[in-house]
Amino acid sequence: MKRVIYFIGLLFWLMSNTGMSQSLDDYLLEAAENNPGLKGAYLRFEAAMERVDQSNALQDPTLSFGYFISPVETRLGPQRVKIGLSQMFPWFGTLSAKEEVANAQAEAAYQMFVDQRDDLFLRVKKLYFLLAEINEHIQWQEENLKILETYKALSTTQFSNSKGSMVNVIRVDILMESAMTEIMINREKKQAIEYAFATLLNRQEKAKIVVEPFESQISPVIYDKDSLLLYNPKLKAKEFQISSAESMQRVAKKQGMPKIGLGLDYVFVGDRTDISVPDNGKNVVMPMFTLSLPIYRKKYKSAIKEAELTQMTLVAEKEELVNGLVSSYYMTKNELETAQQRIALFDHQIESTSIAIDLLYSAYENSGQDFEDVLQMQQELLKYKMAKATAIKQYNLASAQLNYLIAHSNITSK
Secondary structure, eight states: OHHHHHHHHHHHHHHTTTTSOHHHHHHHHHHHHHOHHHHHHHHHHHHHHHHHHHHTOOOOOEEEEEEEEEEEEOSSOEEEEEEEEEEEEOOTTHHHHHHHHHHHHHHHHHHHHHHHHHHHHHHHHHHHHHHHHHHHHHHHHHHHHHHHHHHHHHHHHHHHTTSSOHHHHHHHHHHHHHHHHHHHHHHHHHHHHHHHHHHHTTOSSOOOOOOOOGGGGOOOOOOOHHHHHHTOHHHHHHHHHHHHHHHHHHHHHHHTSOOEEEEEEEEEEOOOSSOOOTTTTOOEEEEEEEEOOOOOOHHHHHHHHHHHHHHHHHHHHHHHHHHHHHHHHHHHHHHHHHHHHHHHHHHHHHHHHHHHHHHHHHHHHHHOOOHHHHHHHHHHHHHHHHHHHHHHHHHHHHHHHHHHHTTHHHHHTO
């Protein structure tokens, strides 16, 4: 049943990210199924669930056996063997308080598992978007290289026709060499990131990583600050830990109360042979009642104080966590809005620069002049295209971080 709950939660998370490409969702599912760290977090939750059944169990009963080496003579006969069975019971409400502690700890373990799952998804998306950015950069560099080859052919022709300088050809060669070097560097960087990506998915063999074009990856963002303090799993885990500490304090108080023991002794009595008496040799049944005396109060007071201090510590940690979450929310929100503005700016600059290049290129074909301006504007266009790819990556990273902070997956599953 617990596994069903997990996979239902995962399904809700994936359905909440319909703005992202299907291939990214596939990678998220693969990571959730195969990542060993996430499996370990889930097993810790299952182990915590097993402690619930342990917490509300009574102590094992005690069975005693005694043999009288020298039989004790009584009116009914000699006592030869005694068998006793007893059971200790904690003070009223102790077991329920212990169960509350275990339940709260299990809930906290589950929330930490949820947070580790969401953090894993965030790491997968970061590498995915980084790969998408590198693909874009390689694509624009290769396109730029093809354009430079065209420019080289044109500048060579112009030089042959005495309309241009050999310097123009050399300038193009320098830019082409630079472009080829950048392509090689990005390809090597891509291989390293693909290896890290495969590691997150726990793939035994390297397989091709398919990344969708960047333009289709600008996903919608939910600005829901209230959810930050309602559904964030780290915060919920801290709340369950506080609840557990409160129950631990009640357990400490209950353990300072007497424990009650109930038992039964059965004594085997032999027959008297020297005289006949009523009930001769009748065995003895003796109900027993015991009560522990918790007179050494120092350890109980210390346990209660420990629980109080634990609560105070957890409350302070929760306050610090809230402050950190709120700060991260506003910083990430600002990063996202900044990325949106840059995308719009680069779109405008790409459009304007493309028009300028067309005009300069036409002028150069006719006059052979201002070739340096053509090259400069072409490199400006490349810079804007690559900067836009980076801005889209930053937008998606901020979007993913924001959804992680407000626990978007938990909102949709409510």
